[in-house]
Amino acid sequence: MFHSMTKNGVRLALFALGCTALVAVTDHFTRERIAGQSQKQLQQTLGELLPAQLYDNDLSASCVQLRLPELLGDDLPHPVYIARKGETVTGYIIESVAPQGYSGAIRLLTAVTTDGKISRVQVLAHRETPGLGDKIERSKSNWIDSFTGQALMGDPDPRWAVRKDGGMFDSFTGATITPRAVVKGVQNVLLLLQQHAQELTQAPACQETP
Amino acid sequence: MSDSELKASGQLADIAKQGLWKNNPALVQILGLCPTLAVTTSATNALGLGVATAAVLMLSNLAISLVRNWVPNEIRIPVYVMIIAALVTCVQLVMNAYLYDLYQALGIFIALIVTNCVIIGRAEAFANRNPPLLALFDGLMMGLGFTLVLLVLGGLREILGQGTLFAGAEQLLGPWAAGLKIELFTADSGFLLAILPPGAFLALGFIIAIKNLIDARLSRRTLRVKAQVERARMTTL
Numbered sequence: 133m134f135h136s137m138t139k140n141g142v143r144l145a146l147f148a149l150g151c152t153a154l155v156a157v158t159d160h161f162t163r164e165r166i167a168g169q170s171q172k173q174l175q176q177t178l179g180e181l182l183p184a185q186l187y188d189n190d191l192s193a194s195c196v197q198l199r200l201p202e203l204l205g206d207d208l209p210h211p212v213y214i215a216r217k218g219e220t221v222t223g224y225i226i227e228s229v230a231p232q233g234y235s236g237a238i239r240l241l242t243a244v245t246t247d248g249k250i251s252r253v254q255v256l257a258h259r260e261t262p263g264l265g266d267k268i269e270r271s272k273s274n275w276i277d278s279f280t281g282q283a284l285m286g287d288p289d290p291r292w293a294v295r296k297d298g299g300m301f302d303s304f305t306g307a308t309i310t311p312r313a314v315v316k317g318v319q320n321v322l323l324l325l326q327q328h329a330q331e332l333t334q335a336p337a338c339q340e341t342p
Numbered sequence: 343m344s345d346s347e348l349k350a351s352g353q354l355a356d357i358a359k360q361g362l363w364k365n366n367p368a369l370v371q372i373l374g375l376c377p378t379l380a381v382t383t384s385a386t387n388a389l390g391l392g393v394a395t396a397a398v399l400m401l402s403n404l405a406i407s408l409v410r411n412w413v414p415n416e417i418r419i420p421v422y423v424m425i426i427a428a429l430v431t432c433v434q435l436v437m438n439a440y441l442y443d444l445y446q447a448l449g450i451f452i453a454l455i456v457t458n459c460v461i462i463g464r465a466e467a468f469a470n471r472n473p474p475l476l477a478l479f480d481g482l483m484m485g486l487g488f489t490l491v492l493l494v495l496g497g498l499r500e501i502l503g504q505g506t507l508f509a510g511a512e513q514l515l516g517p518w519a520a521g522l523k524i525e526l527f528t529a530d531s532g533f534l535l536a537i538l539p540p541g542a543f544l545a546l547g548f549i550i551a552i553k554n555l556i557d558a559r560l561s562r563r564t565l566r567v568k569a570q571v572e573r574a575r576m577t578t579l
Contacts, residue, residue, distance in 0.1 A: 136414075136416075139414070140414055140416055140417045143412070143413070143414065143417060143421075144417050144420060144421065147409075147413075147421045147424055147425070148424055151424045151425060151427070151428035152428070154428050154429075154432060155428050155431050155432060155435075158431070158432040158435050158436065159435055162435045162436060162438065162439035165439040165440070166435070166438045166439045169438065169439060169442040170442075173442065173446075261538070262383055262503075262537045262538065263503060263504070263534040263537045263538070264534065271510070
Protein backbone atom coordinates (compact mmCIF):
# COMPACT_ATOMS: atom_id res chain seq x y z
CA MET A 133 0.00 0.00 0.00
CA PHE A 134 2.61 2.49 1.14
CA HIS A 135 4.94 1.20 -1.53
CA SER A 136 2.45 1.77 -4.36
CA MET A 137 1.67 5.24 -3.06
CA THR A 138 5.33 6.24 -3.17
CA LYS A 139 5.71 4.68 -6.59
CA ASN A 140 2.72 6.55 -8.00
CA GLY A 141 3.77 9.75 -6.30
CA VAL A 142 7.22 9.57 -7.82
CA ARG A 143 5.81 8.86 -11.27
CA LEU A 144 3.36 11.72 -11.01
CA ALA A 145 6.20 14.02 -10.00
CA LEU A 146 8.28 12.83 -12.94
CA PHE A 147 5.44 13.51 -15.37
CA ALA A 148 4.93 16.95 -13.85
CA LEU A 149 8.63 17.62 -14.29
CA GLY A 150 8.54 16.45 -17.91
CA CYS A 151 5.48 18.56 -18.77
CA THR A 152 6.90 21.64 -17.10
CA ALA A 153 10.16 21.15 -18.96
CA LEU A 154 8.24 20.96 -22.26
CA VAL A 155 6.42 24.21 -21.56
CA ALA A 156 9.61 25.91 -20.37
CA VAL A 157 11.49 24.91 -23.51
CA THR A 158 8.66 26.10 -25.80
CA ASP A 159 8.46 29.35 -23.87
CA HIS A 160 12.20 29.84 -24.20
CA PHE A 161 12.11 29.45 -27.96
CA THR A 162 8.99 31.55 -28.63
CA ARG A 163 9.43 34.31 -26.06
CA GLU A 164 11.38 36.75 -28.20
CA ARG A 165 9.17 36.27 -31.21
CA ILE A 166 6.01 36.79 -29.17
CA ALA A 167 7.36 40.04 -27.72
CA GLY A 168 8.33 41.11 -31.23
CA GLN A 169 4.87 40.26 -32.55
CA SER A 170 2.98 42.38 -30.06
CA GLN A 171 5.46 45.22 -30.55
CA LYS A 172 5.00 45.01 -34.32
CA GLN A 173 1.23 44.89 -33.88
CA LEU A 174 1.35 48.00 -31.68
CA GLN A 175 3.52 49.89 -34.16
CA GLN A 176 1.21 48.95 -37.00
CA THR A 177 -1.93 49.99 -35.11
CA LEU A 178 -0.38 53.28 -34.03
CA GLY A 179 0.99 53.96 -37.50
CA GLU A 180 -2.49 53.73 -39.01
CA LEU A 181 -3.93 56.31 -36.65
CA LEU A 182 -1.91 59.39 -37.60
CA PRO A 183 -0.90 60.59 -41.08
CA ALA A 184 2.71 59.62 -41.72
CA GLN A 185 3.89 63.16 -42.58
CA LEU A 186 2.90 64.36 -39.11
CA TYR A 187 5.60 62.59 -37.11
CA ASP A 188 9.08 61.18 -37.46
CA ASN A 189 9.58 59.45 -34.11
CA ASP A 190 8.91 55.88 -33.05
CA LEU A 191 5.42 56.17 -31.58
CA SER A 192 5.50 52.96 -29.60
CA ALA A 193 8.71 54.13 -27.88
CA SER A 194 7.52 57.61 -26.89
CA CYS A 195 4.91 56.65 -24.37
CA VAL A 196 3.83 58.13 -21.05
CA GLN A 197 1.41 56.80 -18.48
CA LEU A 198 -1.58 58.70 -17.23
CA ARG A 199 -4.06 57.86 -14.51
CA LEU A 200 -7.30 59.86 -14.70
CA PRO A 201 -10.24 57.64 -13.73
CA GLU A 202 -13.02 60.11 -14.58
CA LEU A 203 -11.87 60.69 -18.17
CA LEU A 204 -9.97 57.52 -19.07
CA GLY A 205 -12.71 55.23 -17.86
CA ASP A 206 -11.01 53.11 -15.22
CA ASP A 207 -8.58 53.19 -12.33
CA LEU A 208 -5.56 51.92 -14.23
CA PRO A 209 -2.77 53.96 -15.75
CA HIS A 210 -3.27 54.30 -19.52
CA PRO A 211 -0.58 54.71 -22.15
CA VAL A 212 -0.44 57.94 -24.14
CA TYR A 213 1.79 57.87 -27.22
CA ILE A 214 3.22 61.21 -28.22
CA ALA A 215 3.90 62.00 -31.85
CA ARG A 216 6.73 64.42 -32.59
CA LYS A 217 8.09 66.01 -35.72
CA GLY A 218 11.59 67.06 -34.85
CA GLU A 219 11.14 68.61 -31.40
CA THR A 220 7.54 69.78 -31.73
CA VAL A 221 4.69 67.64 -30.45
CA THR A 222 2.24 67.10 -33.29
CA GLY A 223 -0.30 64.72 -31.82
CA TYR A 224 -1.33 62.25 -29.15
CA ILE A 225 -2.63 58.71 -29.31
CA ILE A 226 -4.50 57.88 -26.14
CA GLU A 227 -5.68 54.51 -24.98
CA SER A 228 -8.87 54.84 -22.99
CA VAL A 229 -11.91 52.91 -21.88
CA ALA A 230 -15.56 53.66 -22.56
CA PRO A 231 -17.08 51.94 -19.53
CA GLN A 232 -20.73 52.24 -20.48
CA GLY A 233 -20.94 49.77 -23.35
CA TYR A 234 -23.90 47.42 -23.63
CA SER A 235 -21.80 44.49 -22.42
CA GLY A 236 -19.10 46.18 -20.43
CA ALA A 237 -16.09 48.27 -21.22
CA ILE A 238 -15.03 49.18 -24.77
CA ARG A 239 -11.32 49.84 -25.16
CA LEU A 240 -10.49 52.67 -27.54
CA LEU A 241 -7.40 54.14 -29.11
CA THR A 242 -7.94 57.76 -30.11
CA ALA A 243 -5.48 59.81 -32.15
CA VAL A 244 -5.76 63.57 -31.79
CA THR A 245 -3.63 66.18 -33.52
CA THR A 246 -2.47 69.24 -31.58
CA ASP A 247 -5.16 71.45 -33.16
CA GLY A 248 -7.69 69.43 -31.17
CA LYS A 249 -9.06 67.50 -34.17
CA ILE A 250 -9.46 63.76 -34.16
CA SER A 251 -7.30 61.96 -36.66
CA ARG A 252 -8.71 58.49 -36.20
CA VAL A 253 -10.35 56.27 -33.62
CA GLN A 254 -9.80 52.56 -33.32
CA VAL A 255 -11.72 50.07 -31.17
CA LEU A 256 -9.22 47.75 -29.52
CA ALA A 257 -11.54 45.38 -27.72
CA HIS A 258 -15.23 45.11 -26.95
CA ARG A 259 -17.91 42.58 -26.11
CA GLU A 260 -20.86 44.23 -27.85
CA THR A 261 -23.58 42.16 -29.50
CA PRO A 262 -22.46 40.63 -32.81
CA GLY A 263 -24.51 42.02 -35.67
CA LEU A 264 -25.70 45.04 -33.70
CA GLY A 265 -23.15 46.79 -31.51
CA ASP A 266 -20.12 45.39 -33.27
CA LYS A 267 -20.55 47.91 -36.10
CA ILE A 268 -18.14 50.07 -34.12
CA GLU A 269 -15.38 47.87 -35.57
CA ARG A 270 -13.79 49.28 -38.68
CA SER A 271 -14.00 45.88 -40.38
CA LYS A 272 -17.80 45.82 -39.96
CA SER A 273 -18.79 49.37 -40.85
CA ASN A 274 -17.24 52.78 -41.41
CA TRP A 275 -19.17 54.39 -38.56
CA ILE A 276 -16.01 54.83 -36.48
CA ASP A 277 -14.59 57.05 -39.26
CA SER A 278 -17.29 59.65 -38.59
CA PHE A 279 -15.08 60.93 -35.75
CA THR A 280 -12.28 61.85 -38.12
CA GLY A 281 -11.80 65.63 -38.35
CA GLN A 282 -14.20 66.39 -35.50
CA ALA A 283 -13.25 68.60 -32.60
CA LEU A 284 -14.86 69.98 -29.46
CA MET A 285 -16.51 73.36 -30.05
CA GLY A 286 -17.39 74.94 -26.74
CA ASP A 287 -17.91 73.31 -23.40
CA PRO A 288 -20.24 71.50 -23.27
CA ASP A 289 -20.57 70.77 -26.99
CA PRO A 290 -24.10 69.47 -27.60
CA ARG A 291 -23.14 68.06 -30.99
CA TRP A 292 -21.10 65.36 -29.22
CA ALA A 293 -23.94 62.90 -28.85
CA VAL A 294 -25.77 60.40 -30.99
CA ARG A 295 -28.48 61.76 -33.29
CA LYS A 296 -31.18 60.33 -31.04
CA ASP A 297 -29.92 62.59 -28.24
CA GLY A 298 -29.68 65.60 -30.54
CA GLY A 299 -26.03 65.16 -31.52
CA MET A 300 -24.23 64.66 -34.81
CA PHE A 301 -23.32 60.96 -34.69
CA ASP A 302 -25.46 58.22 -36.15
CA SER A 303 -26.52 55.29 -34.04
CA PHE A 304 -27.25 51.80 -35.35
CA THR A 305 -30.64 50.22 -35.79
CA GLY A 306 -31.27 48.28 -32.62
CA ALA A 307 -28.19 49.56 -30.82
CA THR A 308 -27.99 53.03 -29.30
CA ILE A 309 -26.14 52.26 -26.10
CA THR A 310 -22.96 51.15 -27.85
CA PRO A 311 -22.44 54.26 -30.05
CA ARG A 312 -23.48 56.47 -27.13
CA ALA A 313 -20.74 54.91 -25.02
CA VAL A 314 -18.12 55.31 -27.75
CA VAL A 315 -19.06 58.96 -28.42
CA LYS A 316 -18.77 59.69 -24.70
CA GLY A 317 -15.43 57.88 -24.49
CA VAL A 318 -13.95 59.80 -27.41
CA GLN A 319 -15.31 63.09 -26.10
CA ASN A 320 -13.62 62.40 -22.77
CA VAL A 321 -10.30 62.01 -24.55
CA LEU A 322 -10.72 65.45 -26.11
CA LEU A 323 -11.68 66.92 -22.74
CA LEU A 324 -8.60 65.36 -21.24
CA LEU A 325 -6.36 67.06 -23.78
CA GLN A 326 -8.06 70.40 -23.13
CA GLN A 327 -8.03 70.24 -19.36
CA HIS A 328 -5.01 68.16 -18.47
CA ALA A 329 -2.42 69.02 -21.11
CA GLN A 330 -0.05 70.12 -18.37
CA GLU A 331 -0.14 66.71 -16.68
CA LEU A 332 0.77 65.03 -19.94
CA THR A 333 4.14 66.74 -20.04
CA GLN A 334 4.92 65.58 -16.51
CA ALA A 335 3.57 62.04 -16.78
CA PRO A 336 6.03 59.19 -16.15
CA ALA A 337 7.26 57.07 -19.04
CA CYS A 338 5.53 53.75 -19.73
CA GLN A 339 6.92 50.68 -18.06
CA GLU A 340 7.46 47.51 -19.98
CA THR A 341 4.28 45.50 -19.71
CA PRO A 342 5.14 41.94 -18.70
CA MET B 343 -1.97 -7.70 -49.58
CA SER B 344 -1.15 -10.01 -46.71
CA ASP B 345 -3.60 -10.88 -44.00
CA SER B 346 -2.15 -8.51 -41.45
CA GLU B 347 -2.00 -5.63 -43.91
CA LEU B 348 -5.61 -6.24 -44.83
CA LYS B 349 -6.54 -6.21 -41.17
CA ALA B 350 -4.56 -3.02 -40.58
CA SER B 351 -6.16 -1.15 -43.45
CA GLY B 352 -9.58 -2.31 -42.28
CA GLN B 353 -8.76 -0.96 -38.86
CA LEU B 354 -7.69 2.39 -40.30
CA ALA B 355 -10.86 2.63 -42.36
CA ASP B 356 -12.88 1.86 -39.26
CA ILE B 357 -11.09 4.58 -37.25
CA ALA B 358 -11.72 7.05 -40.06
CA LYS B 359 -15.40 6.15 -40.24
CA GLN B 360 -15.76 6.43 -36.46
CA GLY B 361 -14.14 9.86 -36.33
CA LEU B 362 -15.79 11.39 -39.36
CA TRP B 363 -19.27 10.00 -39.05
CA LYS B 364 -20.40 7.16 -36.79
CA ASN B 365 -18.87 8.48 -33.62
CA ASN B 366 -18.29 12.09 -34.63
CA PRO B 367 -17.14 14.04 -31.56
CA ALA B 368 -19.48 16.99 -32.10
CA LEU B 369 -22.53 15.24 -33.55
CA VAL B 370 -22.64 11.90 -31.74
CA GLN B 371 -20.48 12.19 -28.65
CA ILE B 372 -21.66 15.83 -28.27
CA LEU B 373 -18.33 16.67 -26.64
CA GLY B 374 -16.63 20.04 -26.66
CA LEU B 375 -19.86 22.01 -26.97
CA CYS B 376 -18.48 25.17 -25.38
CA PRO B 377 -16.04 26.03 -28.19
CA THR B 378 -18.34 24.50 -30.80
CA LEU B 379 -21.11 26.91 -29.99
CA ALA B 380 -19.12 29.96 -28.99
CA VAL B 381 -16.56 30.24 -31.77
CA THR B 382 -18.60 29.24 -34.81
CA THR B 383 -19.87 32.72 -35.63
CA SER B 384 -17.95 32.59 -38.89
CA ALA B 385 -16.42 29.92 -41.09
CA THR B 386 -12.92 31.36 -40.61
CA ASN B 387 -13.05 31.22 -36.82
CA ALA B 388 -14.53 27.74 -36.94
CA LEU B 389 -11.76 26.50 -39.20
CA GLY B 390 -9.07 28.09 -37.02
CA LEU B 391 -10.34 26.56 -33.80
CA GLY B 392 -11.00 23.22 -35.50
CA VAL B 393 -7.45 22.95 -36.79
CA ALA B 394 -5.98 24.00 -33.43
CA THR B 395 -8.11 21.42 -31.63
CA ALA B 396 -7.18 18.72 -34.13
CA ALA B 397 -3.49 19.52 -33.65
CA VAL B 398 -3.78 19.23 -29.87
CA LEU B 399 -5.84 16.06 -30.21
CA MET B 400 -3.22 14.39 -32.42
CA LEU B 401 -0.35 15.43 -30.17
CA SER B 402 -2.12 14.36 -26.99
CA ASN B 403 -3.22 11.02 -28.44
CA LEU B 404 0.34 10.36 -29.57
CA ALA B 405 1.90 11.40 -26.26
CA ILE B 406 -0.57 9.44 -24.16
CA SER B 407 -0.20 6.36 -26.30
CA LEU B 408 3.59 6.59 -26.01
CA VAL B 409 3.52 6.68 -22.21
CA ARG B 410 0.57 4.32 -21.76
CA ASN B 411 2.70 1.47 -20.38
CA TRP B 412 4.34 3.65 -17.74
CA VAL B 413 1.20 5.19 -16.36
CA PRO B 414 -0.42 3.17 -13.57
CA ASN B 415 -4.17 3.06 -13.76
CA GLU B 416 -4.66 4.98 -10.49
CA ILE B 417 -2.86 8.13 -11.60
CA ARG B 418 -3.79 8.12 -15.26
CA ILE B 419 -6.26 11.01 -15.11
CA PRO B 420 -3.89 13.54 -13.49
CA VAL B 421 -1.15 12.46 -15.88
CA TYR B 422 -3.45 12.97 -18.90
CA VAL B 423 -4.55 16.35 -17.60
CA MET B 424 -0.93 17.43 -17.19
CA ILE B 425 0.06 16.23 -20.65
CA ILE B 426 -2.93 17.92 -22.30
CA ALA B 427 -2.45 21.16 -20.41
CA ALA B 428 1.24 21.25 -21.31
CA LEU B 429 0.50 20.59 -24.99
CA VAL B 430 -2.21 23.25 -25.16
CA THR B 431 0.12 25.77 -23.56
CA CYS B 432 2.78 24.92 -26.14
CA VAL B 433 0.33 25.22 -29.03
CA GLN B 434 -0.82 28.55 -27.61
CA LEU B 435 2.74 29.86 -27.39
CA VAL B 436 3.59 28.71 -30.89
CA MET B 437 0.42 30.25 -32.32
CA ASN B 438 1.10 33.47 -30.49
CA ALA B 439 4.57 33.56 -32.03
CA TYR B 440 3.82 32.46 -35.58
CA LEU B 441 0.07 32.94 -36.23
CA TYR B 442 -0.48 36.18 -34.36
CA ASP B 443 -3.64 37.34 -36.17
CA LEU B 444 -5.39 34.04 -35.70
CA TYR B 445 -4.27 33.94 -32.09
CA GLN B 446 -5.91 37.34 -31.61
CA ALA B 447 -9.09 36.21 -33.35
CA LEU B 448 -9.53 33.01 -31.33
CA GLY B 449 -8.51 34.61 -28.06
CA ILE B 450 -9.44 32.72 -24.93
CA PHE B 451 -10.71 29.70 -26.83
CA ILE B 452 -7.20 28.46 -27.52
CA ALA B 453 -6.57 28.09 -23.80
CA LEU B 454 -10.00 26.53 -23.41
CA ILE B 455 -9.00 23.65 -25.70
CA VAL B 456 -7.70 22.20 -22.41
CA THR B 457 -11.24 21.77 -21.23
CA ASN B 458 -12.48 20.27 -24.47
CA CYS B 459 -13.75 16.87 -23.37
CA VAL B 460 -13.05 15.37 -26.78
CA ILE B 461 -9.37 15.36 -25.93
CA ILE B 462 -9.47 13.58 -22.59
CA GLY B 463 -12.30 11.43 -23.97
CA ARG B 464 -10.09 10.10 -26.77
CA ALA B 465 -7.22 9.64 -24.32
CA GLU B 466 -9.43 7.43 -22.17
CA ALA B 467 -11.31 5.65 -24.91
CA PHE B 468 -8.59 5.09 -27.46
CA ALA B 469 -5.06 6.37 -26.93
CA ASN B 470 -4.37 4.53 -23.68
CA ARG B 471 -4.98 1.11 -25.18
CA ASN B 472 -3.66 1.45 -28.74
CA PRO B 473 -0.20 1.81 -30.32
CA PRO B 474 1.08 5.36 -31.06
CA LEU B 475 0.50 5.46 -34.80
CA LEU B 476 -3.08 4.23 -34.52
CA ALA B 477 -3.69 6.75 -31.74
CA LEU B 478 -2.25 9.52 -33.91
CA PHE B 479 -4.54 8.49 -36.75
CA ASP B 480 -7.51 8.41 -34.41
CA GLY B 481 -6.60 11.93 -33.27
CA LEU B 482 -6.41 13.07 -36.87
CA MET B 483 -9.78 11.58 -37.79
CA MET B 484 -11.58 12.75 -34.65
CA GLY B 485 -10.03 16.19 -35.14
CA LEU B 486 -11.08 16.23 -38.76
CA GLY B 487 -14.62 15.20 -37.86
CA PHE B 488 -14.76 17.94 -35.25
CA THR B 489 -13.34 20.53 -37.66
CA LEU B 490 -15.81 19.62 -40.40
CA VAL B 491 -18.81 20.02 -38.10
CA LEU B 492 -17.43 23.34 -36.83
CA LEU B 493 -16.90 24.49 -40.39
CA VAL B 494 -20.43 23.58 -41.49
CA LEU B 495 -21.89 25.22 -38.41
CA GLY B 496 -19.74 28.34 -38.81
CA GLY B 497 -20.47 28.58 -42.52
CA LEU B 498 -24.20 28.20 -41.96
CA ARG B 499 -24.31 30.84 -39.26
CA GLU B 500 -22.14 33.25 -41.24
CA ILE B 501 -24.28 32.92 -44.36
CA LEU B 502 -27.54 33.37 -42.46
CA GLY B 503 -26.30 36.10 -40.17
CA GLN B 504 -24.03 38.19 -42.36
CA GLY B 505 -24.57 37.02 -45.91
CA THR B 506 -20.89 36.20 -46.38
CA LEU B 507 -18.70 33.13 -46.32
CA PHE B 508 -15.03 33.04 -45.30
CA ALA B 509 -14.92 36.72 -44.43
CA GLY B 510 -11.59 37.46 -42.79
CA ALA B 511 -9.96 34.29 -44.08
CA GLU B 512 -6.76 36.26 -44.66
CA GLN B 513 -6.24 36.39 -40.88
CA LEU B 514 -6.02 32.63 -40.90
CA LEU B 515 -4.43 31.71 -44.20
CA GLY B 516 -2.44 34.75 -45.25
CA PRO B 517 -3.11 37.61 -47.67
CA TRP B 518 -3.98 35.41 -50.66
CA ALA B 519 -7.10 34.20 -48.85
CA ALA B 520 -8.77 37.62 -48.95
CA GLY B 521 -10.16 36.51 -52.31
CA LEU B 522 -11.88 33.54 -50.67
CA LYS B 523 -14.56 35.78 -49.25
CA ILE B 524 -17.90 35.22 -50.91
CA GLU B 525 -20.54 37.90 -50.57
CA LEU B 526 -23.87 36.16 -51.00
CA PHE B 527 -26.01 39.14 -50.17
CA THR B 528 -25.45 42.42 -48.42
CA ALA B 529 -27.23 42.37 -45.13
CA ASP B 530 -27.60 45.39 -42.92
CA SER B 531 -28.20 43.35 -39.85
CA GLY B 532 -28.86 39.95 -41.43
CA PHE B 533 -30.64 37.19 -39.61
CA LEU B 534 -29.23 38.19 -36.27
CA LEU B 535 -30.39 35.11 -34.39
CA ALA B 536 -27.97 32.98 -36.38
CA ILE B 537 -24.96 34.78 -34.95
CA LEU B 538 -26.20 34.99 -31.38
CA PRO B 539 -25.66 32.01 -29.04
CA PRO B 540 -29.22 30.61 -29.41
CA GLY B 541 -28.60 30.38 -33.15
CA ALA B 542 -25.66 28.10 -32.46
CA PHE B 543 -27.84 25.70 -30.48
CA LEU B 544 -30.55 25.71 -33.14
CA ALA B 545 -28.13 25.19 -36.04
CA LEU B 546 -26.30 22.38 -34.24
CA GLY B 547 -29.66 20.77 -33.45
CA PHE B 548 -30.63 20.85 -37.12
CA ILE B 549 -27.29 19.38 -38.19
CA ILE B 550 -27.62 16.52 -35.67
CA ALA B 551 -31.20 15.90 -36.81
CA ILE B 552 -30.10 15.73 -40.45
CA LYS B 553 -27.31 13.31 -39.57
CA ASN B 554 -29.72 11.08 -37.69
CA LEU B 555 -32.14 11.21 -40.61
CA ILE B 556 -29.41 10.08 -43.00
CA ASP B 557 -28.41 7.31 -40.59
CA ALA B 558 -32.00 6.12 -40.31
CA ARG B 559 -32.34 6.03 -44.12
CA LEU B 560 -29.08 4.12 -44.48
CA SER B 561 -29.91 1.56 -41.82
CA ARG B 562 -33.35 0.96 -43.30
CA ARG B 563 -31.73 0.26 -46.64
CA THR B 564 -29.14 -2.14 -45.19
CA LEU B 565 -31.89 -3.86 -43.25
CA ARG B 566 -33.83 -4.45 -46.42
CA VAL B 567 -30.76 -5.75 -48.22
CA LYS B 568 -29.62 -8.02 -45.46
CA ALA B 569 -33.18 -9.14 -44.80
CA GLN B 570 -32.95 -9.49 -41.07
CA VAL B 571 -29.74 -11.49 -41.15
CA GLU B 572 -28.20 -9.07 -38.76
CA ARG B 573 -29.36 -6.01 -36.91
CA ALA B 574 -27.92 -2.77 -38.09
CA ARG B 575 -25.72 -1.17 -35.50
CA MET B 576 -26.76 2.43 -35.01
CA THR B 577 -24.20 3.65 -32.56
CA THR B 578 -21.12 2.36 -30.92
CA LEU B 579 -19.33 3.00 -27.67
